[in-house]
Amino acid sequence: MDYKDTLLMPKTDFPMRGGLPNKEPQIQAAWDEKDLYHKLLEKNEGKPTYTLHDGPPYANGQIHMGHALNKIIKDFINRYKAMTGYYTPYVPGWDTHGLPIEQALTKKGVNRKEMSVAEFRELCKQFALEQVEMQKADFKRLGVNGDFENPYITLQEKFEAEQIRLFGDMAKKGYIYKGKKPVYWSPSSESSLAEAEIEYQDKVSPSIYVSFNTKDGKGIVDSGVKFVIWTTTPWTLPANVAIAVNAELNYVQVNVEGTSYIVAEALLDSVCEAVGWNKDSVTIEKTFKGTELERITTQHPFLDRESLVILGDHVTTDAGTGCVHTAPGHGEDDFIVGQRYDLPVISPIDDKGVFTAEAGEFEGLFYDKANKVITEKLESVDALLKLEFFTHSYPHDWRTKKPVIFRATPQWFASINKVRQDILNAIEETEFKVNWGKTRIYNMIRDRGDWVISRQRAWGVPLPVFYAENGDIIMEEVTIEHVAQLFEEFGSNVWYEREAKDLLPEGYTHAGSPNGTFTKETDIMDVWFDSGSSHRGVLEARPELTFPADLYFEGSDQYRGWFNSSITTAVATRGKSPYKKLLSHGFVMDGEGRKMSKSLGNTILPEKVVKQMGADIIRLWVMSVDYLADVRISDDILKQVSEVYRKIRNTYRFLLGNVSDFNPETDAVAYEDLTEVDQYVLNRLYTFVNQAHIHYENHDYLFIYQELQNFINVELSNFYLDYGKDILYIEGQNSHVRRSMQTVLYEVLTSVNKVLAPVLPHTAEEVWSHTPHVKEDSVHLTDMPETKEVDSALIAKWERFLLLRDDVLKALEEARNAKVIGKSLEAKVQIFAQNTEDRALLESFNNLNQLFITSQAEVVTVETGKAYELTTVAVDKADGEKCERCWNFSTEINEDKLCPRCQNVLQAD
Numbered sequence: 080m081d082y083k084d085t086l087l088m089p090k091t092d093f094p095m096r097g098g099l100p101n102k103e104p105q106i107q108a109a110w111d112e113k114d115l116y117h118k119l120l121e122k123n124e125g126k127p128t129y130t131l132h133d134g135p136p137y138a139n140g141q142i143h144m145g146h147a148l149n150k151i152i153k154d155f156i157n158r159y160k161a162m163t164g165y166y167t168p169y170v171p172g173w174d175t176h177g178l179p180i181e182q183a184l185t186k187k188g189v190n191r192k193e194m195s196v197a198e199f200r201e202l203c204k205q206f207a208l209e210q211v212e213m214q215k216a217d218f219k220r221l222g223v224n225g226d227f228e229n230p231y232i233t234l235q236e237k238f239e240a241e242q243i244r245l246f247g248d249m250a251k252k253g254y255i256y257k258g259k260k261p262v263y264w265s266p267s268s269e270s271s272l273a274e275a276e277i278e279y280q281d282k283v284s285p286s287i288y289v290s291f292n293t294k295d296g297k298g299i300v301d302s303g304v305k306f307v308i309w310t311t312t313p314w315t316l317p318a319n320v321a322i323a324v325n326a327e328l329n330y331v332q333v334n335v336e337g338t339s340y341i342v343a344e345a346l347l348d349s350v351c352e353a354v355g356w357n358k359d360s361v362t363i364e365k366t367f368k369g370t371e372l373e374r375i376t377t378q379h380p381f382l383d384r385e386s387l388v389i390l391g392d393h394v395t396t397d398a399g400t401g402c403v404h405t406a407p408g409h410g411e412d413d414f415i416v417g418q419r420y421d422l423p424v425i426s427p428i429d430d431k432g433v434f435t436a437e438a439g440e441f442e443g444l445f446y447d448k449a450n451k452v453i454t455e456k457l458e459s460v461d462a463l464l465k466l467e468f469f470t471h472s473y474p475h476d477w478r479t480k481k482p483v484i485f486r487a488t489p490q491w492f493a494s495i496n497k498v499r500q501d502i503l504n505a506i507e508e509t510e511f512k513v514n515w516g517k518t519r520i521y522n523m524i525r526d527r528g529d530w531v532i533s534r535q536r537a538w539g540v541p542l543p544v545f546y547a548e549n550g551d552i553i554m555e556e557v558t559i560e561h562v563a564q565l566f567e568e569f570g571s572n573v574w575y576e577r578e579a580k581d582l583l584p585e586g587y588t589h590a591g592s593p594n595g596t597f598t599k600e601t602d603i604m605d606v607w608f609d610s611g612s613s614h615r616g617v618l619e620a621r622p623e624l625t626f627p628a629d630l631y632f633e634g635s636d637q638y639r640g641w642f643n644s645s646i647t648t649a650v651a652t653r654g655k656s657p658y659k660k661l662l663s664h665g666f667v668m669d670g671e672g673r674k675m676s677k678s679l680g681n682t683i684l685p686e687k688v689v690k691q692m693g694a695d696i697i698r699l700w701v702m703s704v705d706y707l708a709d710v711r712i713s714d715d716i717l718k719q720v721s722e723v724y725r726k727i728r729n730t731y732r733f734l735l736g737n738v739s740d741f742n743p744e745t746d747a748v749a750y751e752d753l754t755e756v757d758q759y760v761l762n763r764l765y766t767f768v769n770q771a772h773i774h775y776e777n778h779d780y781l782f783i784y785q786e787l788q789n790f791i792n793v794e795l796s797n798f799y800l801d802y803g804k805d806i807l808y809i810e811g812q813n814s815h816v817r818r819s820m821q822t823v824l825y826e827v828l829t830s831v832n833k834v835l836a837p838v839l840p841h842t843a844e845e846v847w848s849h850t851p852h853v854k855e856d857s858v859h860l861t862d863m864p865e866t867k868e869v870d871s872a873l874i875a876k877w878e879r880f881l882l883l884r885d886d887v888l889k890a891l892e893e894a895r896n897a898k899v900i901g902k903s904l905e906a907k908v909q910i911f912a913q914n915t916e917d918r919a920l921l922e923s924f925n926n927l928n929q930l931f932i933t934s935q936a937e938v939v940t941v942e943t944g945k946a947y948e949l950t951t952v953a954v955d956k957a958d959g960e961k962c963e964r965c966w967n968f969s970t971e972i973n974e975d976k977l978c979p980r981c982q983n984v985l986q987a988d
Contacts, residue, residue, distance in 0.1 A: 907955045
């Protein structure tokens with residue numbers, strides 16, 4: 080007889096190789112066929128709703144690893160919540176307006192000057208929808224489960240209509256106004272920008288010190304004494320109308336080689352060094368308090384214009400001269416202080432950053448090129464004290480990556496001042512996983528100015544504002560609602576397809592337009608106003624969702640973006656935050672921590688990884704990183720993750736193979752009847768499951784990843800599964816010890832598979848399809864294993880035993896290396912414990928040889944062999960002969976070459 084045929088070897092069709100790139104699309108097709116998304120909703124209908132509101136990615140180009148990280152973690156959250164009994168509708172969204180789409184069409188050869196605005200906008204819409212479909216397919220391929228057939232898109236008619244209504248609510252409360260203020264202006268985009276659209280990059284700028292001659296010193300300062308200002312933007316000097324000083328600072332009039340200058344006393348030394356004055360030749364003639372200098376007039380260095388000395392709290396001694404060049408048309412602080420003194424707001428520069436006729440001799444110059452010309456002009460009139468260049472951090476347009484300027488233009492604003500405290504209160508009531516997230520958005524709201532919401536572009540949602548013949552602004556509840564209804568029916572392109580009179584309610588009249596002649600606003604809304612309206616256009620508009628959402632989760636850059644605009648509009652109109660909890664992730668870097676870029680050649684695209692390795696590898700990588708900070712990815716990192724996946728898969732295969740003949744309804748052993756080692760492993764499983772629940776609730780996926788590996792590698796592979804082969808393969812099919820172990824293996828298989836289902840949805844589904852006697856159609860339609868009470872005393876006992884076992888394993892390895900034994904079954908072990916508790920523990924086991932995977936093992940009372948950390952161990956050749964069936968050595972081998980155990984098993988069979 081060939082005894083191999085009598086062994087109960089593992090049986091399963093679950094393949095060792097994943098073949099994920101080919102298999103995952105088949106699994107996804109099956110999900111689509113059974114409409115898994117809606118089946119999940121049906122399963123939990125009537126139960127508490129959990130709403131994770133999707134922040135809309137911009138519909139332009141292929142998704143990158145940052146997108147993948149974001150959407151996959153959202154999927155972790157939703158899938159887990161669904162498996163713990165929550166109704167989890169998930170509506171993916173897309174942001175579709177704005178400059179990048181306009182630029183993309185231009186690059187494709189579209190000439191917008193050859194068509195109407197409405198025609199150009201229609202092309203933008205079609206392009207955006209194409210991008211949405213492309214990205215939608217990419218997200219679905221990553222295994223993200225959601226209502227992809229019914230997403231929200233910011234260009235949809237209903238969304239735009241709700242955005243207009245939200246605007247109307249803010250206008251009704253007096254939060255919307257038009258004003259001429261300096262705003263971030265991008266000459267490269269020819270549009271105003273919000274703070275959220277600004278990023279800082281290094282820029283080389285001129286640093287100049289300029290003198291202004293006193294014209295009327297008000298009896299305080301002598302005529303001809305020169306005020307010294309410092310600026311890094313010479314191009315703003317044509318807009319200069321004042322010099323600001325700090326009321327509380329001391330100022331000194333100093334004589335330098337016969338010429339008198341005024342600077343702040345605290346900055347005198349640094350000014351001397353900067354402009355090259357010899358300190359020994361500098362004498363202080365007079366000292367003034369800042370308040371004494373107020374309303375002195377100086378002469379502009381090269382224009383026929385006075386420059387008034389004013390007081391400003393923004394003047395500090397951090398740098399410069401303490402005398403601050405003031406151009407209200409080109410600076411926020413300048414504008415605010417200028418309002419107090421009724422200073423003119425001069426901004427002689429056009430949308431492209433080119434000087435207008437108001438700039439006189441500099442007309443036609445691009446502002447940056449004007450720096451050189453203006454500096455030369457200062458030098459020619461003997462007003463330039465010093466010119467040098469320095470590199471500093473400067474605001475840039477985050478789209479075009481080119482420098483921006485401050486420029487005063489008529490813009491529409493949303494007042495932050497009027498709702499600032501309410502927003503800060505709402506932030507205090509919001510839950511944050513990390514305190515720095517709360518601090519970050521709190522400080523941003525606390526410090527931000529009013530929000531410029533108008534943009535001078537074509538592709539976006541129009542501002543629903545009309546003008547009467549006399550210039551009156553028409554922004555009434557009835558006109559705004561009428562526009563909203565038109566948008567809901569026809570889309571926002573109707574604004575460009577109809578005349579102003581045809582966009583107003585029928586019979587509408589206004590005192591400022593006695594002839595019934597109206598015009599309409601040509602600016603569009605900031606795209607952050609679009610996405611920031613999603614709580615109205617999505618959360619409130621869709622009955623399956625809730626307002627406020629349970630969670631907003633996006634990249635850390637959204638504290639200044641979507642998180643910010645959303646809470647601003649929600650508090651302004653609804654009096655509360657649109658989210659109960661806020662969570663963010665870092666950016667994806669390469670393996671060396673560098674930002675990914677095409678120029679560096681270090682980009683890794685999700686599409687490529689999916690085709691080569693499979694989506695579950697990307698998802699496992701996401702689980703393996705601390706996403707709260709910036710994360711790294713590289714080919715080497717993905718290979719390491721693939722090795723972990725291979726270990727998980729092989730463990731599943733072993734478990735599946737050894738429960739193929741197990742029916743949990745008829746073969747399961749009750750907990751109290753399990754062998755103690757099986758009880759121990761079951762308790763270790765309970766610990767893993769309990770901790771997984773905690774980590775899922777806290778969004779700590781890395782901890783699950785680490786504990787999973789520990790459970791699989793240490794508890795299962797290195798001990799339990801290795802030990803169990805002697806039972807699973809050798810014992811009788813229905814023997815108690817085998818069924819006891821199979822009970823635990825089945826529980827481990829199904830529980831771990833459910834715990835990992837949110838992370839590895841494709842693999843979990845494949846495992847489920849090979850798991851015998853499961854009832855549900857999909858693992859994703861099951862519930863997470865429940866938390867269980869853990870027998871900590873039992874765990875402590877076995878953990879101590881495993882430490883003692885480690886000594887034995889070391890001794891066996893040394894004996895193997897010394898050629899005393901080959902495989903461990905050829906060994907006989909004698910173990911001496913160094914304390915009585917350990918000796919009693921070892922003596923309590925009647926199957927030490929099985930636990931050590933040796934043929935014989937005994938606890939001895941006399942120290943023998945080699946001393947290890949906790950025990951002394953002697954390893955010798957096993958006594959007797961080898962059983963041909965189980966390969967254990969025994970002194971009772973019969974003529975059939977069988978040990979007594981194997982003989983009994985075969986006789987019973």
